Amino acid sequence: MDQAREVWREFFHLPMELKQAYANSPKTYEGYGSRLGVEKGAILDWSDYYFLHYLPLCLKDYNKWPALPASCREVINEYGKQLVMLAGRLMKILSVNLGLGEDYLQNAFGGEDIGACLRVNFYPKCPQPDLTLGLSSHSDPGGMTLLLPDNHVPGLQVRKDGNWITVKPAPHAFIVNIGDQIQILSNAIYKSVEHRVIVNSSKERVSLAFFYNPKSDIPIGPAKELVTPGNPAPYTPMTFDQYRLFIRTMGPQGKSHVDSLMSPR
Ligand code: OGA
Numbered sequence: 135m136d137q138a139r140e141v142w143r144e145f146f147h148l149p150m151e152l153k154q155a156y157a158n159s160p161k162t163y164e165g166y167g168s169r170l171g172v173e174k175g176a177i178l179d180w181s182d183y184y185f186l187h188y189l190p191l192c193l194k195d196y197n198k199w200p201a202l203p204a205s206c207r208e209v210i211n212e213y214g215k216q217l218v219m220l221a222g223r224l225m226k227i228l229s230v231n232l233g234l235g236e237d238y239l240q241n242a243f244g245g246e247d248i249g250a251c252l253r254v255n256f257y258p259k260c261p262q263p264d265l266t267l268g269l270s271s272h273s274d275p276g277g278m279t280l281l282l283p284d285n286h287v288p289g290l291q292v293r294k295d296g297n298w299i300t301v302k303p304a305p306h307a308f309i310v311n312i313g314d315q316i317q318i319l320s321n322a323i324y325k326s327v328e329h330r331v332i333v334n335s336s337k338e339r340v341s342l343a344f345f346y347n348p349k350s351d352i353p354i355g356p357a358k359e360l361v362t363p364g365n366p367a368p369y370t371p372m373t374f375d376q377y378r379l380f381i382r383t384m385g386p387q388g389k390s391h392v393d394s395l396m397s398p399r
């Protein structure tokens with residue numbers, strides 16, 4: 135975990151020319167760049183990021199991963215392998231907690247054909263931290279996020295009962311966020327968490343967000359077992375591809391995306 139965070143810190147400290155060699159593709163967002171484009175005139179987030187795919191294997195492309203620092207690809211690869219296994223174990227626990235068979239969620243995600251990707255965030259020092267955010271309020275669109283925060287610098291805030299609560303990083307612990315797809319599959323028994331990142335005037339911050347997602351082209355809707363007269367199914371099934379497109383067009387807007395999937399009752 136420490137090695138993974140530190141190779142990325144080194145990458146973001148490289149001169150701009152070297153990082154620009156991995157400039158992100160506007161279509162797939164893979165590579166190095168600044169925040170996803172939103173409409174003109176919007177307040178931009180104070181962060182750089184690097185986005186890459188682990189799964190499905192057809193999207194995994196080492197050429198799009200940094201070659202510097204020298205150990206980067208090897209460390210990132212091992213990190214991803216371990217996190218896919220950890221996420222698979224958590225999926226079983228979440229399924230059992232819902233009263234479903236332990237493989238329910240994994241199967242609903244497409245079994246072996248799940249998606250996994252990494253977004254590394256780099257939040258530089260910000261001279262006027264009260265004027266912007268590191269990352270605007272959003273819920274993660276995918277299944278589940280394993281977040282490795284900076285060990286020294288807090289920044290992540292989660293919304294609870296209308297208040298923003300700053301999450302204290304604990305050494306060698308992941309923060310696990312439920313994403314919108316698990317909210318939908320669980321018929322909102324699990325709620326995706328609304329969160330944002332604040333910036334800091336004296337310290338930079340690095341975080342690794344590992345996203346564990348359903349296969350992108352299967353419809354995701356509430357588990358039949360969880361739809362009851364007292365808890366009817368509010369969500370119109372949608373594939374993760376469709377959902378992601380919808381979010382990228384609109385930009386981050388709290389939890390409004392998943393809420394808007396609710397069909398009128
Ligand atoms: C994200 C995210 C939080 C953080 O990348 O989706 O919420 O602490 N990151 O950087």
Ligand code: NI
Pocket residue numbers: 272273274329343
């Ligand atoms: Ni997030």
